[in-house]
Amino acid sequence: MHDAYPLISLIIPIIAVAGGITMAIVRIFTQARLEELARKERIAAIERGVDPEKLQPIPASDHYGLGSSRIRRAHGLLIGGLILLAIGLGVSVVFAFVDPEKSNWIAGVVPVFVGIALLISSRVVWPKEAERAGAAGRPGETRY
Numbered sequence: 001m002h003d004a005y006p007l008i009s010l011i012i013p014i015i016a017v018a019g020g021i022t023m024a025i026v027r028i029f030t031q032a033r034l035e036e037l038a039r040k041e042r043i044a045a046i047e048r049g050v051d052p053e054k055l056q057p058i059p060a061s062d063h064y065g066l067g068s069s070r071i072r073r074a075h076g077l078l079i080g081g082l083i084l085l086a087i088g089l090g091v092s093v094v095f096a097f098v099d100p101e102k103s104n105w106i107a108g109v110v111p112v113f114v115g116i117a118l119l120i121s122s123r124v125v126w127p128k129e130a131e132r133a134g135a136a137g138r139p140g141e142t143r144y
Contacts, residue, residue: 074126081118088112 038058046052092108 070125070127074122077118077122077125081115081122083115084111084118085115088115 035058042052042055042058045055088108088111090108091111092105095107096105098104
């Protein structure tokens with residue numbers, strides 16, 4: 001029985017990661033299929049002569065809207081920077097308390113600086129107010 005512990009300790013994370021990736025893939029395909037069906041339904045209604053203005057807008061697969069790749073990129077950089085900053089601080093604090101005589105806490109400085117760099121690049125990439133107002137998709141905007 002004790003021989004199975006190393007095997008189980010390896011299998012559990014592999015199953016968790018594979019399950020998470022599988023769930024993400026299924027969600028992406030499901031969302032794409034729903035959007036495709038909504039587009040087909042909209043096109044069929046337009047072909048039957050329904051006024052496109054009276055139809056509901058196609059549900060967007062994301063909350064960013066059209067033409068918002070810069071704000072999406074900025075949000076990704078912001079989230080990544082905050083996560084790395086927190087990881088770096090956590091690693092530094094844990095290593096400082098585990099062995100206070102050694103300077104192992106310095107290992108957390110690298111993720112802290114990478115996190116700070118990502119936060120700075122998020123600020124640089126962040127669209128200006130005029131760009132955001134002009135490029136962002138408006139609610140109810142017709143998309144084909």
